[in-house]
Amino acid sequence: MHMADALISPSVGGTMIAASAGLIAYSSSKVKKELDDKKVPLMGVMGAFIFAAQMINFTIPATGSSGHIGGGLLLSIILGPYAAFLTIASVLIVQALFFADGGLLALGCNIFNLGFFPCFIVYPFIYKKIVGDNFSTGRIFGASLLSAILSLQLGAFCVVLETLASGITALPFSTFVLLMQPIHLAIGVGEGIATAAIVLFLKRTEPEVFYTPDKSVAGSYRKALIAMVGLAIVTGAILSWFASQYPDGLEWSMEKVAGTAELETPGNSIYEKFKSLQEKTAFLPDYDFKAPQEQAATEEEAKWPAVSAGTSISGLIGGTITLLLVILFGFLLKNKKVVE
């Protein structure tokens, strides 16, 4: 469920990058304060482990479907939330760069969706609370299952919100949610069982590997949250100012230069649904979801379809020629003198 660059808008991408960057900075300072220089190689190796272990699949009993670990939860159990967050973020970076899984600008979204929930919400408030100190088999199993399902549900819901806020897809909110949540319920069950199997094995063999918080530098999750929300709000505010000032300017200049008006229109009232949802949750109150554009778009819709055939044909011809020119230009530039 990696978000992709192609599905997000700059303001959503930027806001999420700011949120994740804030969390990375906060977690980095926490890990540094723990004064355990063993942790850096351990984190790196654990990230590599997650990478390798994701390739080992197992069959879920009685279903025939397969599952593997996702990482965030298991890493939190062994490394603690801060180091786990950094590790999962690095795994995602490697996936984005080498496997085109997600993208560079969508990294903020992906790190947040797959790292923030398991490390800072589910692990401290669900997993720790259920397992407590007595490490019983039943508790570990139940806690892992519930935690994995919850993290994935929250992550998947965030994917829906981020995609809709970007306005690239025409998928209505309810359909998207109905599509995403059940799929991730199945994935969550798989991850929960896998995590439980590994944690139970470790409990039998080497129980000392589990993370015990260093009381002297115990961080506060509230601070992490404030750091994240604060940064996201500031960036969101700045970017949405750009979004409402700048692109409008952009569109204006496009109209002047190209003679075509912006063809933006809200598909099936996603904006309205999202707006009402946003009003209910009041998350990032400063972030105005392109309201001016929405109005402009509604006006636009009144005279829809107002595109002249001439403009479209010239666009088709022009687009094709541009593409051919780009390819031609590229091949003219081809460099023959490359040393292996």
Place this chain on the structure above:
Amino acid sequence: MEGDISKIDNILFNLGYLDLLAYRDSEIHRVNPVAKFITTVVYLFFVISFNRYEIKMLLPFSIYPLFLILRADLPFGYILKKVLYVSPFVIMVGIFNPIFDRHIFFSFNGINITSGWVSFLSIIIKYFLTVTTVIVLIGVTGFYNLCYAMNKVGVPKVFSVQLLFLYRYIFLITEEAARMTRARELRTPISKPVSLKVYGSLAGHLLLRSINRAERIHRSMILRGFDGNIKIAGRTSYRLNDFIFMSLWILVFIFFRFFDISDFIGKLVLKVFL
């Protein structure tokens, strides 16, 4: 399962090959990693800044990845194959646009093209542009230099050092996983998928081996004088070329963003031939 092993081998090959490309030498490879990183991030922002019905203004943007591929002589087919392995998620989300967005966008000889198909195509083009560019960035920069660049633009050191460790050990630990999977398969005459019980000890052992390895690494680092600080060495000098590369490309992106070349050419052609 044979599938697991070939999958693991395939992944190792992919990782290694892409980084190997970065060891080549070309004028693009020689551009300072920080300049390449910043230019690429700016590029990505420009590409995704278009509204969802934009197609023709996106097309000129293909010049940047194409330029990098050709000037650095990266294997075109390999990169295309990697990109064609289109993320199922993008398709899944995009394919709903034609279903839900049924405005007529334009008619061409009686064929109505709905805006849903236009926005779907726009998503696919954006996907191709962004994904190709990121893969190419690795191919002309390499992971080590990229970590250095990230550190330079403000990513915390603990984090970038840890990223380098991760990258270094992916090869070793994935090979370890492949060995373990292979050993299990050779002892399982009738090919059976991994059961939950076996999975727990298989993945668990892999994890313990990884932790032990981390401990050995840490000890040997201390013996070599590790004081908790890792210095990432990278090229610190900037040449004039780096600035020219960065500023010229950003100017090109701005031009493409504000000036509709496709439309201009199309109108010109219509004027000349009709």
